[in-house]
Amino acid sequence: MKMDVVGYFNKVAYKWDRMRKGYFGDELRELxxxxxxxxxxxxxxxGCGTGFLxxxxxxxxGWVLGIDPTEKMMNEAKKNASAAGVNNITFIKAAMEEIPLLSDSADMIFANMVLHHVGKxxxxxxxxxxxxxxxxxxxxSDVEEHHKSWARDEMADVWLGFGLDTIREWLGEAGFTEYEVSYSGFNARAVSRSGDICxxxxxxxxxxx
Ligand SMILES: C[S@@+](CC[C@H](N)C(=O)[O-])C[C@H]1O[C@@H](n2cnc3c(N)ncnc32)[C@H](O)[C@@H]1O
Known part of the structure; x- marks a missing residue:
């Protein structure tokens, strides 16, 4: 059965902050x-999720725009931002494939652990x-290629990570000429329902x- 990505994240939104700590930590954010x-x-x-980054x-x-197609993840992000006393964020329900901004408008774009959930x-x-x-x-930032296919059903992963050459190829196809793709020094960690570790x-x- 094909997992519905938004359905999955709506279901886990209330506990995502706890789950995320097991997958990847604050040291990645610092980097x-x-x-x-x-x-x-x-x-x-x-793919701002609950606002980790x-x-x-x-x-x-000056200002941050957080976009995510999953409403309940963004509701958690709004609560987290307000608890942190941060008020220069706008959250908009949208996907990476259709960003609701004019061309040539953002100084920086981050996408942490999102690409492996994106269809195209x-x-x-x-x-x-x-x-x-x-x-x-x-x-x-995202995970490199692996072969744990349970991640599709258990974590709504569309891609089992990516080869670094694939990322370089896609960046080139997107029109980027100046880019660099390398290992962060960190690994993610997930455990399947049956105890298999990725x-x-x-x-x-x-x-x-
Ligand atoms: C693994 S979570 C990561 C959340 C956050 N970036 C973090 O580091 O904690 C993936 C997020 O990507 C969002 N997402 C899924 N498909 C997306 C898409 N096509 N465009 C943008 N975000 C997407 C999900 O709703 C979810 O909130």
Whole structure:
């Protein structure tokens, strides 16, 4: 049975913050935040979920737009942002394949652990490039290729991670000429219902428009 991604995240939204701590930790966020140069005017957090990255981005930028197709994840993000006293975030229900922004409008775009849930990543990456300002930067983090097919049914994964060359190829196809894709130094960790462990490497892709 094909897992419905939005249905899955609506179901787990209330406990996602706890689940996420088992999958990947705050050290990944710290590494991603290091990619911010200066004080960007507008950062977009694609697939913002419950705000793991969004809230910290907002402390380092003029404004943040968090987009996610899953309403209940964003409801949690709104609660988390308000508890953190952060009020420069707009949350909009939308997907990576159709970002509700004008072309050339964002200084930076982040997408953490989103791409493996996206049906057509090349479409999403083209859309990211459209929305970035010339000179703007994409920071995309996700898992490298693995073979744990239970992740499709148990975690709504559409892709079992990605080969780094595939990511490079898609970034090139999206029109990026300046990019770098490498291992982050961290691995994710998930355990199946039957106790099988998946610990794929986490990569970071950085691209400048
Ligand atoms: C694994 S969670 C990661 C959430 C958050 N980025 C974090 O680091 O905790 C994946 C998120 O991507 C969202 N998502 C799924 N498909 C998407 C799409 N096509 N475009 C944007 N976000 C999507 C889900 O609703 C979910 O909130």
């Amino acid at each position: 991603l935040l290091q990619e911010i140069d200066g004080f960007p005017g507008l950062i977009v957090d694609i 969004t809230i910290e981005l907002a402390r380092n930028a 990543p090349p479409t999403g990456l083209r859309e990211v490039r459209r929305v970035l300002k010339p000179g703007g930067k994409l920071v995309l 610990e794929p490497a986490i990569f970071i892709a950085k691209a400048i428009k």
